[in-house]
Amino acid sequence: xxxxxxxxxxxSKWDATGYDIKKEFDDFMSIxxxxxxxxxxxxxxxxxxxELVTSRLVPQEGKPDxxxxxxTNGGIDEITSWVGAPPDIPKIKDSFLMQVFFMDNxxxxxxxxxxxxxxxxxxxxxxxxxxTVQEAWESIVERQIMTPRLLMSSAVLRRxxxxxxxxxxxxxxxxxxxxxxxSLWDTDTSPDSVLPFNDAKExxxxxxxxxxxxxxxxx
Amino acid sequence: xxxxxxxxxxxSKWDATGYDIKKEFDDFMSIxxxxxxxxxxxxxxxxxxxELVTSRLVPQEGKPDxxxxxxTNGGIDEITSWVGAPPDIPKIKDSFLMQVFFMDNxxxxxxxxxxxxxxxxxxxxxxxxxxTVQEAWESIVERQIMTPRLLMSSAVLRRxxxxxxxxxxxxxxxxxxxxxxxSLWDTDTSPDSVLPFNDAKExxxxxxxxxxxxxxxxx
DNA sequence: AAGCCCATGTAAGACGTTACATGATTGT
DNA sequence: ACAATCATGTAACGTCTTACATGGGCTT
Numbered sequence: 035x036x037x038x039x040x041x042x043x044x045x046s047k048w049d050a051t052g053y054d055i056k057k058e059f060d061d062f063m064s065i066x067x068x069x070x071x072x073x074x075x076x077x078x079x080x081x082x083x084x085e086l087v088t089s090r091l092v093p094q095e096g097k098p099d100x101x102x103x104x105x106t107n108g109g110i111d112e113i114t115s116w117v118g119a120p121p122d123i124p125k126i127k128d129s130f131l132m133q134v135f136f137m138d139n140x141x142x143x144x145x146x147x148x149x150x151x152x153x154x155x156x157x158x159x160x161x162x163x164x165x166t167v168q169e170a171w172e173s174i175v176e177r178q179i180m181t182p183r184l185l186m187s188s189a190v191l192r193r194x195x196x197x198x199x200x201x202x203x204x205x206x207x208x209x210x211x212x213x214x215x216x217s218l219w220d221t222d223t224s225p226d227s228v229l230p231f232n233d234a235k236e237x238x239x240x241x242x243x244x245x246x247x248x249x250x251x252x253x
Numbered sequence: 254x255x256x257x258x259x260x261x262x263x264x265s266k267w268d269a270t271g272y273d274i275k276k277e278f279d280d281f282m283s284i285x286x287x288x289x290x291x292x293x294x295x296x297x298x299x300x301x302x303x304e305l306v307t308s309r310l311v312p313q314e315g316k317p318d319x320x321x322x323x324x325t326n327g328g329i330d331e332i333t334s335w336v337g338a339p340p341d342i343p344k345i346k347d348s349f350l351m352q353v354f355f356m357d358n359x360x361x362x363x364x365x366x367x368x369x370x371x372x373x374x375x376x377x378x379x380x381x382x383x384x385t386v387q388e389a390w391e392s393i394v395e396r397q398i399m400t401p402r403l404l405m406s407s408a409v410l411r412r413x414x415x416x417x418x419x420x421x422x423x424x425x426x427x428x429x430x431x432x433x434x435x436s437l438w439d440t441d442t443s444p445d446s447v448l449p450f451n452d453a454k455e456x457x458x459x460x461x462x463x464x465x466x467x468x469x470x471x472x
Numbered sequence: 473a474a475g476c477c478c479a480t481g482t483a484a485g486a487c488g489t490t491a492c493a494t495g496a497t498t499g500t
Numbered sequence: 501a502c503a504a505t506c507a508t509g510t511a512a513c514g515t516c517t518t519a520c521a522t523g524g525g526c527t528t
Contacts, residue, residue: 036348037487043355053507066350073488075509096496098507114358121349121371129255130340131285135409136262138401139333145405152340164465171461180450180457182357182437186364188457189427190354192464199467200419208408218401231399238399238407242390245411246383248418256515272479292516294481315525317479 037077038086040067042113045087045105047183052078052101062166062187065194078103086112134208142219145212153205160198167191211241256296257305259286261332264306264324266402271297271320281385281406284413297322305331353427361438364431372424379417386410430460 040063044055052074059069081087086109092100105113130152137145170191174184215234259282263274271293278288300306305328311319324332349371356364389410393403434453 035486036346036351039348039355040351043351046355046358051507052509063351063354064345066345066347066354068344068346070489071507072490072509072511094506096506098495100507110358113355117352117355118359118363118367119352121352121367121374123374124347124349125287126283126285127255127287128285128343129258130343131409131412132255132259132262132282133336133338133340134405135282135285136258136265136332136336137405139265139329140337142401144337148337148340155340155342167461167464171465174450174457178450180434180437180453182361182434185430185434185437185453185457186353186356188460188464189423189430190350192460192467193350193423195464195467196419196423200415204408204412204415208412211404211408215399215401215404218399218404231393231397234399234404238393238404241407241411242386245386245407245414246390248411248414254514270479271481289517290479291481291483291518313478315478317523319479 037069037073038081039113039116040069041074041077041081042086042105042109043117045103046110046113049102049104051103062191065163065190065197081109084108142212142216146209149205149209149212153202153209156198156202156205160195160202163191163195163198167195211237256288256292257300258332258335259288260293260296260300261305261324261328262336264322265329265332268321268323270322281410284382284409284416300328303327361431361435365428368424368428368431372421372428375417375421375424379414379421382410382414382417386414430456 040059041055044050044058044063050058052071055074055078056069056071059067078087078089082089082103085106087103087105089101089103092102094100133148134145137148140148170184170188174180214237217233218230221230259278260274263269263277263282269277271290274293274297275288275290278286297306297308301308301322304325306322306324308320308322311321313319352367353364356367359367389403389407393399433456436452437449440449
């Protein structure tokens with residue numbers, strides 16, 4: 035039940051058609067949300083039936099009519115109370131991390147290939163986001179206004195960027211780790227061997243210590 | 254179609270019941286996956302019908318019978334090829350970031366309250382994960398073995414921890430930002446005012462420059 | 473006495489994805 | 501010529517969540 039809030043939130047900013055909403059999702063809001071037109075259109079109908087939004091048809095030449103939606107007072111109430119409501123505990127589904135978790139089933143070289151490929155995917159996203167940040171800042175400077183709305187969207191943009199930067203960095207670190215521990219994949223002969231541990235002992239000790247040392251109270 | 258891979262991946266490590274699988278999801282795997290028993294049981298039945306897993310009943314005293322599943326060769330093939338397959342582009346749904354995006358609808362104090370609350374939620378998760386990392390390392394030291402399996406799960410654990418640490422840090426930074434820009438919420442009188450920008454100009458310039466300076470090629 | 477843990481499921485409904493359907497205009 | 505963009509939707513299917521159902525044993 036959050037698609038409705040994504041839509042109502044957007045309509046609290048500007049009037050829009052279902053098509054416009056989809057574009058906004060794919061563009062700026064893709065940092066935290068996504069949806070298909072085939073889900074947006076029925077949801078808009080529901081919202082209209084509940085009188086949280088209203089619509090009017092705007093004819094165009096050579097193009098289909100635009101069905102432009104506006105938020106009602108009821109809609110404003112709904113989005114405002116949702117924004118102030120206790121946030122959900124995050125329900126993460128990261129299928130790539132799951133693949134990594136099970137990559138002991140493939141060769142070290144294949145692991146590195148997968149990590150490099152995914153790093154590239156994330157880099158592309160990061161490049162697009164940097165573009166968006168650039169444009170957002172230029173538009174603020176040009177229009178010479180600062181508002182709570184722009185402030186909060188700046189914070190969200192930054193979070194999106196940070197996320198990409200840090201995932202990319204993790205990919206790099208993990209590639210280095212696997213590279214350094216390639217020998218573990220060779221010695222799958224003796225299942226109870228002690229040797230594999232000694233090979234990687236120092237390295238893993240450092241890795242775990244570094245992990246436990248990760249702290250949130252530094253600058 | 255990824256729940257089946259979560260299950261097959263687990264069964265490629267140990268035999269388990271549906272109930273065991275659920276616990277593993279909620280524990281170690283919660284970094285990247287979650288599911289309900291009511292979805293796991295039917296999926297196990299499907300996997301058995303497709304002969305990717307087999308089951309046997311293990312009677313117990315005073316408790317219901319355990320239906321223990323084992324992976325078949327077909328199941329191994331399926332999970333291996335999935336792990337080596339091109340990763341999906343990430344489909345993020347972060348309803349808290351969405352709330353933040355629309356928080357221009359509530360007061361600066363309420364924004365700070367929400368951010369602090371969420372920071373606490375994430376801190377709790379982080380503390381639990383640190384516990385898990387500690388235990389994982391102790392078990393490695395105790396058993397004196399290192400394997401690809403343990404290596405990959407260490408990397409995934411680290412990613413989970415990093416994610417929490419960085420989200421918490423972002424909450425802190427954003428609280429500071431909103432605190433510094435509280436005045437923006439007061440001056441909602443004149444909609445086209447130039448003043449609000451000048452108030453926050455330097456601060457925002459720094460913020461955007463810092464955002465654009467975020468780089469992935471540092472240590 | 474109340475509620476959680478073990479252990480299995482079914483059923484109904486909400487939410488999300490992919491495919492299908494239409495049709496003019498604009499760009500490569 | 502072919503694909504993309506604008507703009508609306510429906511239908512079928514797949515996935516996920518919530519509620520219901522059972523029942524002994526253990527803890528507070």
